[in-house]
Amino acid sequence: MSTQLKLSEVETYIGQYHILQGVSFEVREGEVTVLLGRNGAGKTTTLRTIMGLNPPSKGEVIYKGEVIQGLPTYTVAQKGIGYVPEDQGIFSGLTVEENMKVAMKNNDDATKERLDWILELFPDLKKFWKKQGGLLSGGQKQMLSIARAYINENDLLLIDEPSKGLAPIVVEKVMETILQMKEKTTIVLVEQNFMMASTIGDKFYIIDDGKTVSEGSMNLLKEDEEMRRKYLGIA
Amino acid sequence: MDVLINLSLNGLATGMLIFLLAAGLTLIFGLMDVLNFAHGGLFAWGAYSGTWIYATTGSFLIAIAGAILTGLILGLLTERWIIKPVYGNHVQQILITLGLMLVLSELLKVVWGPNQISASPPSYLAGSWELGNVIIIKYRVFIIAVGILVFGLVQYILKNTKIGLIVRAGVMDKEMVQALGINIQKVFMLVFMIGAGMAALGGAMLGPYSGVIYAEMGLEFAILAFIVVVIGGMGSFPGSILAAILVGVSGSFMAYYVPSLSLAVNMLLMAVVLIFRPQGLFGLKG
Ligand SMILES: Nc1ncnc2c1ncn2[C@@H]1O[C@H](COP(=O)(O)OP(=O)(O)OP(=O)(O)O)[C@@H](O)[C@H]1O
Numbered sequence: 001m002s003t004q005l006k007l008s009e010v011e012t013y014i015g016q017y018h019i020l021q022g023v024s025f026e027v028r029e030g031e032v033t034v035l036l037g038r039n040g041a042g043k044t045t046t047l048r049t050i051m052g053l054n055p056p057s058k059g060e061v062i063y064k065g066e067v068i069q070g071l072p073t074y075t076v077a078q079k080g081i082g083y084v085p086e087d088q089g090i091f092s093g094l095t096v097e098e099n100m101k102v103a104m105k106n107n108d109d110a111t112k113e114r115l116d117w118i119l120e121l122f123p124d125l126k127k128f129w130k131k132q133g134g135l136l137s138g139g140q141k142q143m144l145s146i147a148r149a150y151i152n153e154n155d156l157l158l159i160d161e162p163s164k165g166l167a168p169i170v171v172e173k174v175m176e177t178i179l180q181m182k183e184k185t186t187i188v189l190v191e192q193n194f195m196m197a198s199t200i201g202d203k204f205y206i207i208d209d210g211k212t213v214s215e216g217s218m219n220l221l222k223e224d225e226e227m228r229r230k231y232l233g234i235a
Numbered sequence: 236m237d238v239l240i241n242l243s244l245n246g247l248a249t250g251m252l253i254f255l256l257a258a259g260l261t262l263i264f265g266l267m268d269v270l271n272f273a274h275g276g277l278f279a280w281g282a283y284s285g286t287w288i289y290a291t292t293g294s295f296l297i298a299i300a301g302a303i304l305t306g307l308i309l310g311l312l313t314e315r316w317i318i319k320p321v322y323g324n325h326v327q328q329i330l331i332t333l334g335l336m337l338v339l340s341e342l343l344k345v346v347w348g349p350n351q352i353s354a355s356p357p358s359y360l361a362g363s364w365e366l367g368n369v370i371i372i373k374y375r376v377f378i379i380a381v382g383i384l385v386f387g388l389v390q391y392i393l394k395n396t397k398i399g400l401i402v403r404a405g406v407m408d409k410e411m412v413q414a415l416g417i418n419i420q421k422v423f424m425l426v427f428m429i430g431a432g433m434a435a436l437g438g439a440m441l442g443p444y445s446g447v448i449y450a451e452m453g454l455e456f457a458i459l460a461f462i463v464v465v466i467g468g469m470g471s472f473p474g475s476i477l478a479a480i481l482v483g484v485s486g487s488f489m490a491y492y493v494p495s496l497s498l499a500v501n502m503l504l505m506a507v508v509l510i511f512r513p514q515g516l517f518g519l520k521g
């Protein structure tokens with residue numbers, strides 16, 4: 001399997017704050033790579049750095065063999081990277097349909113197929129097709145955000161804490177969906193919910209204080225109670 | 236009765252002119268977070284170029300089209316050269332657009348001289364209709380019709396086209412729009428141009444309405460337009476026309492019945508809205 005995304009010693013400032021101080025990881029095609037770490041460790045900033053929303057000052061971000069740091073966000077997205085932000089980024093005054101339409105690059109058969117597929121997974125979106133995004137429940141917003149990132153033929157999805165604030169049953173639904181998407185695209189997942197992370201993740205990286213401090217296969221982490229306690233505060 | 240009708244029509248016409256200025260301001264602010272203090276300058280340029288083209292060609296239609304074109308071109312240059320380097324920096328934006336406002340009105344004086352210039356409508360829009368004892372000034376009706384037409388057109392674009400959808404989404408969350416692969420800079424440019432074009436159209440129509448044009452007219456109308464943007468809600472296009480009508484009509488009635496308060500009433504309207512609905516009547520932003 002080939003490397004799809006690679007970060008090497010990435011450093012990012014937000015204003016005068018040195019937030020990322022050396023983040024390195026590799027994402028292999030077809031896998032789910034999970035970024036773990038405490039609150040404030042720099043996981044969200046890492047995804048934003050990849051998207052060009054917080055461009056790095058040092059290091060390299062390479063996507064499919066091409067340096068992408070410093071590119072404007074829209075160009076990064078056009079290269080086939082879909083983004084599901086931590087706050088979901090729903091356009092609250094637009095309907096579900098309009099939220100999807102803003103994202104849709106094409107209106108071809110392939111896009112329609114993807115739309116049908118995703119609406120089958122999330123029937124609620126179909127049901128509330130004409131409802132304002134801002135009026136959806138937390139879980140429905142999450143589904144809309146995922147559907148919107150998936151609608152174009154993206155090769156990589158960056159998903160930031162999809163389980164945040166959702167009831168366990170909804171978390172399960174989201175998890176199932178990501179598992180199904182895994183068949184079709186590569187995924188970088190930020191997730192604090194260890195059950196979810198360990199169920200769908202292939203590889204993990206732990207970010208602490210803006211640096212990657214540990215990595216390995218997910219199975220390894222499942223057995224390493226010591227490491228989980230040290231960096232994640234869970235046993 | 237005839238007084239009421241005339242005051243209403245006068246207020247509506249003035250409201251439409253304010254709307255043409257405020258519409259661009261509110262969209263530019265909502266989408267780009269830019270308070271464009273030079274917007275009144277584009278309005279004045281519309282007035283001067285329109286009046287000049289009308290005097291030169293004798294065609295009011297060409298004059299209106301030429302004024303809009305002037306606005307579009309000035310809007311393009313302003314966005315690329317003046318605004319683009321200072322996106323995200325409010326202090327610099329205020330200083331540079333205020334500076335541009337001064338430059339634009341001084342340039343008018345350089346090109347067309349410092350004195351007021353008189354302007355009048357074409358013969359087919361001059362004069363009035365008499366319905367019983369009500370006298371309706373044709374040019375007022377023309378302004379109102381154009382205002383409604385422009386509103387309908389822009390509203391249609393915002394509601395029914397992809398670019399309109401992107402503009403509305405951008406007002407809510409610019410970052411997300413870009414993260415979906417859309418080059419928002421291009422959209423900024425387009426919206427700025429259209430805003431400038433509408434302002435120039437407003438200016439071109441004001442000349443024959445008030446009878447004279449002068450370099451400072453842009454600033455005077457821009458103040459009203461800013462009040463309208465606050466009342467209507469920053470970033471709300473429908474809010475801008477309703478608030479503009481409110482300001483236009485109340486100004487027209489006050490000027491007739493309580494002239495000493497006609498300026499204060501706008502401030503009062505704005506204060507009341509800010510107290511009870513700080514986001515404006517139709518504001519999306521908190
Ligand atoms: N706009 C900002 N200005 C200043 N500091 C910021 C900004 N955004 C994030 N930070 C800081 O950067 C650090 C990393 O934040 P980030 O959101 O990347 O963490 P995270 O790992 O995603 O945390 P969480 O699990 O709580 O979502 C935090 O200390 C945070 O306070």
Ligand SMILES: [Mg+2]
Binds near residue numbers: 045160
């Ligand atoms: Mg986060």
